[in-house]
Amino acid sequence: MSSLAQIASITDTEKRISEYQNHVKDLITKGNKQGLIDFVKHISDSSIPTIVSRQSMESYANELINIEDPKLRIKTHEESLDLIKPLANSTFFDANITLRKNLARDIRQFEENYVRAAQQLSSIEFDTVLQNDRDSGVALCLEVSQLYLGAGESAYAESFINRVAHHIDEVKDNNLQVLYSFCFSTLSDLKRDFLTAARRYYKTSQLVIEEEQLAVLNNAAVCAILAKAGPDRSRVLAMLFKDERCAQLELFPALEKMYLGRILRPNEVKAIEKHLKDHHKATDAAGKTTLEAATIEHNLLAASKIYNNITFEELGNLLRISGAEAEKIASKMVSEDRMPGSIDQIDNIIYFESGSENLQIWDNQIGSICQTVSQVTDNILKNHSQLVSL
Secondary structure (H helix, E strand, C coil), X not given: CCCHXXXXXXXXXXXXXXXXXXXXXXXXXXXXXXXXXXXXXXXXXXXXXXXHHHHHHHHHHHHHHHCCCHHHHXXXXXXXXXXXXXXXXXXXXXXXXXXXXXXXXXXXXXXXXXXXXHXXXXXXXXXXXXXXXXXXXXXXXHHHHHHHHHCCCHHHHHHHHHHHHCCHHHCCCHHHHHHHHHHHHHHHHHCCCHHHHHHHHHHHHCCCCHHHHHHHHHHHHHHXXXXXXXXXXXXXXXXXXXXXXXXXCCCHHHHHHHHCCCCCCHHHHHHHHCCCCHHHHCECCCCCEHHHHHHHHHHHHHHHHHCCEEEHHHHXXXXXXXXXXXXXXXXXXXXXXXXXXXXXXXXXXXXXXCHHHHHHHHHHHHHHHHHHHHHHHHHHHHHCHXXXXX
């Protein structure tokens, strides 16, 4: 028995559903797309009892992934979704979700089109999913946000991240909480809120498995380096520098110099570039990359620890920019309370007020030496355990 009409005449519900399932499997084995589409049309007809149509369609949605040809599989999913659209939020609610999830993953894998993949999932009734099964709803929302983040579409990603914000503390799956933390970190990174991103990446590095910790810490270090110079960034740099895991990062030398308030040289800045993602390389109105702008601000702040005062022309030479540009950047940092000082526009001099900041840098340097001594001692004891008893 194979024709749809013959199966429809079966009165026993379980046997009828079983025959529909066998029919679908046979069509998939033969690669008969038109037969599959005809099945969807048939099972969507109002004359089919709901209990039969719902279970048969759910089975169909799960079986469709067994089509071997990716292009045929994608096309069949798309046409099936178009046909069941009127019943997508009622009888075929679960089947609709399954079809869309599988289609999105195929589009992502074989077409590498993250936006189109996300759009397949975006039409799902997420509020209903969250009400029925919070963990599944959160997982689905985060899957969409990941796709949009992968495409650099931060605005769309943010809407789905915000949607699960009220539910994330109640989910039972810890992996979802880790994924949420990572998505939030990446979103802050894309939005150029580098301080928030650095803090969030650091928090996430404490949640992920050991094999993934350094990669997430590296993201935190990059964002800390790109953040605007000032007290807030100094606190983040201190947090990272004092974490022993960061000593394993290629970025650690740059991180250390920034933490200690030392001027970064061009070759050191160049070494940072290979760790940047595409969105980090965007230029501002002045034509400078995010890294260039961050380096200038850092070096200006570092100079304030060395000089009591300096002319804008000399400051510009130190920062490798014009005196006028140096004045503009310094004025902004002072006005935003990111660098203590005052500006004499008549004599074109900036006066730094960094006595307490210098003491902090001194404390940081002492702390750095103590930490290095501690690490050396630990390594000695680790390799020469007989010394422990002494």
